[in-house]
Amino acid sequence: GQSLEQPSEVTAVEGAIVQINCTYQTSGFYGLSWYQQHDGGAPTFLSYNALDGLEETGRFSSFLSRSDSYGYLLLQELQMKDSASYFCAVSPRGANNLFFGTGTRLTVIP
Amino acid sequence: DGGITQSPKYLFRKEGQNVTLSCEQNLNHDAMYWYRQDPGQGLRLIYYSQIVNDFQKGDIAEGYSVSREKKESFPLTVTSAQKNPTAFYLCASSRRPGQGAEAFFGQGTRLTVV
Numbered sequence: 001g002q003s004l005e006q007p008s009e010v011t012a013v014e015g016a017i018v019q020i021n022c023t024y025q026t027s028g029f030y031g032l033s034w035y036q037q038h039d040g041g042a043p044t045f046l047s048y049n050a051l052d053g054l055e056e057t058g059r060f061s062s063f064l065s066r067s068d069s070y071g072y073l074l075l076q077e078l079q080m081k082d083s084a085s086y087f088c089a090v091s092p093r094g095a096n097n098l099f100f101g102t103g104t105r106l107t108v109i110p
Numbered sequence: 111d112g113g114i115t116q117s118p119k120y121l122f123r124k125e126g127q128n129v130t131l132s133c134e135q136n137l138n139h140d141a142m143y144w145y146r147q148d149p150g151q152g153l154r155l156i157y158y159s160q161i162v163n164d165f166q167k168g169d170i171a172e173g174y175s176v177s178r179e180k181k182e183s184f185p186l187t188v189t190s191a192q193k194n195p196t197a198f199y200l201c202a203s204s205r206r207p208g209q210g211a212e213a214f215f216g217q218g219t220r221l222t223v224v
Contacts, residue, residue, distance in 0.1 A: 030207050031211055033211050033213075041217070042200065042215035042218055043153070043200070043213075043215050044215070045211070045213065048211035050211070087152060087153065093207075096141075096206065096207050097143065097166070098141075098143055098158070098202070098204065098213055099155065100152050100153040100154075100155075103151070103152040103153075105150075
């Protein structure tokens with residue numbers, strides 16, 4: 001089986017930088033994805049790491065280290081609208097599905 | 111516009127009834143998924159399908175059934191065997207894993223047992 005663990009809640013100040021971690025146990029996967037979900041809404045895709053290293057997409061960056069079984073999402077210049085839940089996800093090799101982490105609820109305060 | 115559509119948005123079910131949630135996509139994606147989300151919780155996989163006429167159980171398939179007769183459609187039936195069906199149900203589609211990363215989600219169906 002697989003597991004993806006994330007902190008349940010994170011609070012950060014508007015304009016600051018926040019890092020949301022994802023540690024995983026899985027035998028092998030194609031890559032690590034990140035999704036954002038506002039309350040009552042659908043998850044939307046943010047970022048994807050197929051290889052180790054940092055991927056940057058505007059204010060969002062994502063990092064993967066397969067050797068450390070670890071990844072993170074970095075949000076810069078936080079805005080109030082960034083308050084949402086964030087999920088990491090993997091597509092395990094062999095299972096060919098999309099498995100989500102436990103989710104982190106980010107609250108941005110003024 | 112391409113996308114994925116779930117219906118209905120809200121659904122009420124009486125005890126002992128089966129209900130079917132619709133999911134349609136026009137993105138030409140091979141893979142489709144059903145997830146259940148309980149308040150404040152993550153997404154748990156119910157069923158997934160990689161190609162037409164084939165589907166696999168996820169982590170919480172008991173009390174649910176699916177079909178994949180067309181590439182565009184992946185309906186989910188919540189049967190009376192599901193003892194606690196009240197939840198938010200999300201359908202998603204993507205290219206096959208290994209061919210691309212992004213999954214697209216529908217707006218969800220909120221099911222309530224009355």
